[in-house]
Amino acid sequence: MKTIPTPYLLYLGNAKDELSVKTSRGVAAWRPELCVGEYRAEGCTVTLNLPQLGFTDAVAKGAKTLVIGIANAGGLMGAQIIEDAIAALDAGLNVASGLHDRLKSHPEIVAAAERNDRKLFDIRQPPANLKVGNGEPRAGxxxxxxxxxxxxxxxxxxxxxxxxxxxxxxxxxxxxxxxxxxxxxxxxxxxxxxxxxxxxxxxxxxxxxxxxxxxxxxxxxxxxxxxxxxxxxxxxxxxxxxxxxxxxxxxxxxxxxxxxxxxxxxxxxxxxxxxxxxxxxxxxxxxxxxxxxxxxxxxxxxxxxxxxxxxxxxxxxxxxxxxxxxxxxxxxxxxxxxxxxx
Amino acid sequence: MKTIPTPYLLYLGNAKDELSVKTSRGVAAWRPELCVGEYRAEGCTVTLNLPQLGFTDAVAKGAKTLVIGIANAGGLMGAQIIEDAIAALDAGLNVASGLHDRLKSHPEIVAAAERNDRKLFDIRQPPANLKVGNGEPRAGxxxxxxxxxxxxxxxxxxxxxxxxxxxxxxxxxxxxxxxxxxxxxxxxxxxxxxxxxxxxxxxxxxxxxxxxxxxxxxxxxxxxxxxxxxxxxxxxxxxxxxxxxxxxxxxxxxxxxxxxxxxxxxxxxxxxxxxxxxxxxxxxxxxxxxxxxxxxxxxxxxxxxxxxxxxxxxxxxxxxxxxxxxxxxxxxxxxxxxxxxx
Missing domain, CATH: 3.40.50.300 (P-loop containing nucleotide triphosphate hydrolases)
Known part of the structure; x- marks a missing residue:
């Protein structure tokens, strides 16, 4: 399994209610040491009370991955999120997303990742190398x-x-x-x-x-x-x-x-x-x-x-x-x- | 769910052992009325004791679908099967396959289906429109x-x-x-x-x-x-x-x-x-x-x-x-x- 690089910059997009940032809030609550800040787009009315950072500032503070931990209508990416993901990649961040709509299904995001040598993590996508379970006793x-x-x-x-x-x-x-x-x-x-x-x-x-x-x-x-x-x-x-x-x-x-x-x-x-x-x-x-x-x-x-x-x-x-x-x-x-x- | 048109022509390929034609044999055993014949490629040493038919003859006898009901190494399609699937489509048959390797992943098979207005059935592929179960009591x-x-x-x-x-x-x-x-x-x-x-x-x-x-x-x-x-x-x-x-x-x-x-x-x-x-x-x-x-x-x-x-x-x-x-x-x-x- 791949490991998502940290620290994170938590993306809140233009969220207007608490429920839609539940995932980002969970990360901030349980791994505050991994979160350097939050990114709020125009119109966002919620906050995790983390430092508000742009992508370049976040990279300067050590951030490695932008986490799109929000839920929006239909789980779709939307023009704003696509644009922000590309900007984050161009600033040197990897991007992880929990949306149904996958980062890797958007060619312009894939291209941005490639030109910046950054990684994309679609966390709803299981790895390709799964095996059938065997039930054999294991240590631990x-x-x-x-x-x-x-x-x-x-x-x-x-x-x-x-x-x-x-x-x-x-x-x-x-x-x-x-x-x-x-x-x-x-x-x-x-x-x-x-x-x-x-x-x-x-x-x-x-x-x-x-x-x-x-x-x-x-x-x-x-x-x-x-x-x-x-x-x-x-x-x-x-x-x-x-x-x-x-x-x-x-x-x-x-x-x-x-x-x-x-x-x-x-x-x-x-x-x-x-x-x-x-x-x-x-x-x-x-x-x-x-x-x-x-x-x-x-x-x-x-x-x-x-x-x-x-x-x-x-x-x-x-x-x-x-x-x-x-x-x-x-x-x-x-x-x-x-x-x-x- | 789609229905696979019958009658079938059962494809045995160049099978040399009973186990590899298990699926075709199951169909022949339980639905003999749906099977007009079997197709054996060169080198095939097994038979289901059905009439041996070529693709054109099978169509003449009413066959609607060639059933690739065989197991081969790694579940792959192989050049012989691809060639035969295309010939079957060109003769006017639909094709159904139980192999892991999907008919629809071979562009030349897809093209043959399109030009003949025939259908491909990859029966290991679930339908795309599945829903989450609800457990609601239903009639029957x-x-x-x-x-x-x-x-x-x-x-x-x-x-x-x-x-x-x-x-x-x-x-x-x-x-x-x-x-x-x-x-x-x-x-x-x-x-x-x-x-x-x-x-x-x-x-x-x-x-x-x-x-x-x-x-x-x-x-x-x-x-x-x-x-x-x-x-x-x-x-x-x-x-x-x-x-x-x-x-x-x-x-x-x-x-x-x-x-x-x-x-x-x-x-x-x-x-x-x-x-x-x-x-x-x-x-x-x-x-x-x-x-x-x-x-x-x-x-x-x-x-x-x-x-x-x-x-x-x-x-x-x-x-x-x-x-x-x-x-x-x-x-x-x-x-x-x-x-x-x-």
């Missing part, structure tokens, strides 16, 4: 976040665990399977975009054997209980060969994402299904915690709901945003301490 | 074959059930998810070749709502227990929204396909996992039988093994090749007779 420890549904905080939880483990001097590396994650990790594979035969093989590729006693923390996707995406989730689970699972869930979500009327699975059922499936490639897989998004609840309600989940599943349950993930990290270390003790 | 009855492993006879079993149900004047249609199946059904989607996000959506597309009280019999792929392909199998299971499952299994297979040392799952565990997952999109899903490939056993051993499976799972168990599938069809009708009674 791996944790995977799994979900009761899509968009329940799996990336956030995985990154919170990385931060927590690193704060305890444990080697831990976030392994990305989605576009924001890939920009944060500087590499990864957009797992929902690979050919179906290669799902588990792609996960084996992003979390290869490791011998340093550290952890690969793999970003989960979807849910075994989401009728649209469960195939992705199962391939991810098998490819991850996870030693430890963390179940992610949004409290009080009214229905499965995008499917009004379809309730979320019972958490115990969901956890058991994930553990059973995980054991196909790692018979020793265990769960070490539950991460909830409690933003629909009051702090008091959230605390009560977490207590109930702890009681019923026998696992620490925390809202990573409001409570951190320290108790889940404790549990992970308790369960695997021989391997992670410093 | 669907049966899906699921497996303890890959290549355990799911296509054969599904087709045997189609034949058996049709012989009882029950509307039943094989729905194809693999290349041989697609040539047999004249349409379908190669499910392992779709983008991961669209697995269940592709299955919803090949088995749309039906109101005639008949059955869609959906060809399964892979196994929930195969670490390489389980994502495909789970997406298939969810998209199929199956009312009835038939479990397929090869007796005495030493290990999971391609993975020496990895044992096959216990059948009861395998069946339960499939039923549990099926219930995500069809809470009423049930199993109606077990199809075994008993070719490694003597007839006596096979009978005994089937009896044991019947006892332990409480379902009819038959080897479709040696015993047919009549008792599984009986069970299906018994369980759903209100809907399938003539």
């Amino acid at each position: 420890r791996r944790l995977l976040t799994v979900g009761s549904d899509c968009s329940v905080g799996k990336m956030y939880s995985t990154l919170a665990l990385e931060k927590e483990l690193r704060s305890r001097n444990i080697n831990a590396d976030f392994r990305a399977t989605g576009q924001t994650g890939i920009l944060i990790a500087q590499s990864g594979i957009p797992i929902d975009a690979v050919i179906a035969d290669f799902i588990s093989g792609a996960v084996e590729m992003i979390s290869p054997a490791r011998e340093d006693n550290g952890w690969d923390l793999i970003e989960g996707q979807g849910s075994l209980f989401h009728p649209s995406y469960a195939g992705v989730s199962l391939g991810l689970l098998h490819g991850a060969q996870a030693d430890a699972l963390v179940l992610c869930h949004e409290l009080d979500r009214p229905h499965m994402r995008g499917l009004p009327g379809r309730p979320l699975p019972d958490l115990a059922t969901c956890l058991k299904a994930n553990l059973d499936a995980a054991k196909v490639t790692n018979p020793n897989a265990i769960a070490v915690g539950v991460c909830v998004n409690a933003s629909r609840l009051s702090p008091e309600q959230a605390r009560k709901a977490c207590d109930e989940i702890e009681q019923s599943l026998g696992l620490p349950c925390q809202d990573p945003i409001a409570m951190g993930v320290n108790r889940i990290a404790d549990k992970l270390i308790e369960c695997f301490d021989k391997s992670v003790a410093a | 009855r669907r049966l899906l074959t699921v497996g303890s492993d890959c290549s355990v006879g799911k296509m054969y079993s599904t087709l045997a059930l189609e034949k058996e149900l049709r012989s009882r004047n029950i509307n039943a249609d094989f729905r194809a998810t693999g290349q041989t199946g697609i040539l047999i059904a004249q349409s379908g989607i190669p499910i392992d070749a779709v983008i991961a996000d669209f697995i269940s959506g592709a299955v919803e597309m090949i088995s749309p709502a039906r109101e005639d009280n008949g059955w869609d019999l959906i060809e399964g792929q892979g196994s929930l227990f195969h670490p390489s392909y389980a994502g495909v199998s789970l997406g298939l299971l969810h998209g199929a929204q199956a009312d009835a499952l038939v479990l397929c299994h090869e007796l005495d297979r030493p290990h999971m396909r391609g993975l020496p040392g990895r044992p096959l799952p216990d059948l009861a565990t395998c069946l339960k996992a499939n039923l549990d997952a099926a219930k995500v999109t069809n809470p009423n899903a049930i199993a109606v039988g077990v199809c075994v490939n008993a070719s490694r056993l003597s007839p006596e051993q096979a009978r005994k093994a089937c009896d044991e499976i019947e006892q332990s799972l409480g379902l009819p168990c038959q080897d479709p090749i040696a015993m047919g599938v009549n008792r599984i069809a009986d069970k299906l009708i018994e369980c759903f007779d209100k809907s399938v009674a003539a």
Whole structure:
């Protein structure tokens, strides 16, 4: 897998709402040390509170890659973005984009990259050299976040665990399977975009054997209980060969994402299904915690709901945003301490 | 989905072994009425015992499509096949191919198709208009074959059930998810070749709502227990929204396909996992039988093994090749007779 060079200049274009800069904001939040500034085009009304830099100034400050981490109508590039990408390349930056519309599908962008000897990273495009998974045991420890549904905080939880483990001097590396994650990790594979035969093989590729006693923390996707995406989730689970699972869930979500009327699975059922499936490639897989998004609840309600989940599943349950993930990290270390003790 | 015009002329090229004409043989076996003949190039040493026809003669006998149903080194087209495909197009045939190397990637073949106003069917190429699955209940009855492993006879079993149900004047249609199946059904989607996000959506597309009280019999792929392909199998299971499952299994297979040392799952565990997952999109899903490939056993051993499976799972168990599938069809009708009674 290619690595996206850093530091980044984060492109906000002419964004006018918070949601459309979600990807750039994620990168700024989790890797502030990799972000030298933001680029705002005329009409932009949002900011990440980073230094506002032009392309040449950004290069002077060490920036290596312009990150087009915005969402716009239909995922298309648009004349403004194309023009800005070319200007960035001419200023000496590489360009990475999370848009559906690919940099490499625009000949004028490709030409600009070639004449400046810069690279283009279309992060929704999986690598061409994927292999079929083999399920062979490999060295290293791996944790995977799994979900009761899509968009329940799996990336956030995985990154919170990385931060927590690193704060305890444990080697831990976030392994990305989605576009924001890939920009944060500087590499990864957009797992929902690979050919179906290669799902588990792609996960084996992003979390290869490791011998340093550290952890690969793999970003989960979807849910075994989401009728649209469960195939992705199962391939991810098998490819991850996870030693430890963390179940992610949004409290009080009214229905499965995008499917009004379809309730979320019972958490115990969901956890058991994930553990059973995980054991196909790692018979020793265990769960070490539950991460909830409690933003629909009051702090008091959230605390009560977490207590109930702890009681019923026998696992620490925390809202990573409001409570951190320290108790889940404790549990992970308790369960695997021989391997992670410093 | 496009329909491949029939009758077919089956292309054997210069094949020298049975395995390499497996796809053509499957079409000839299951749809003899669609096959007017076979085309053998110089050096070919195998035959399907169909009339040997040149392209012009085949057209005179009504053939509409040349089917390149052979496997050769690396799935490449080769000069001979390219030349023959062009000659077939010039004679007025459409061309369908199951090779990895695509007809449409050869400009000279595309040009021949254009000048003759004929169509090219690359059956390993999924359609471009796939949608994400939605899991919404849809009309009609669907049966899906699921497996303890890959290549355990799911296509054969599904087709045997189609034949058996049709012989009882029950509307039943094989729905194809693999290349041989697609040539047999004249349409379908190669499910392992779709983008991961669209697995269940592709299955919803090949088995749309039906109101005639008949059955869609959906060809399964892979196994929930195969670490390489389980994502495909789970997406298939969810998209199929199956009312009835038939479990397929090869007796005495030493290990999971391609993975020496990895044992096959216990059948009861395998069946339960499939039923549990099926219930995500069809809470009423049930199993109606077990199809075994008993070719490694003597007839006596096979009978005994089937009896044991019947006892332990409480379902009819038959080897479709040696015993047919009549008792599984009986069970299906018994369980759903209100809907399938003539």
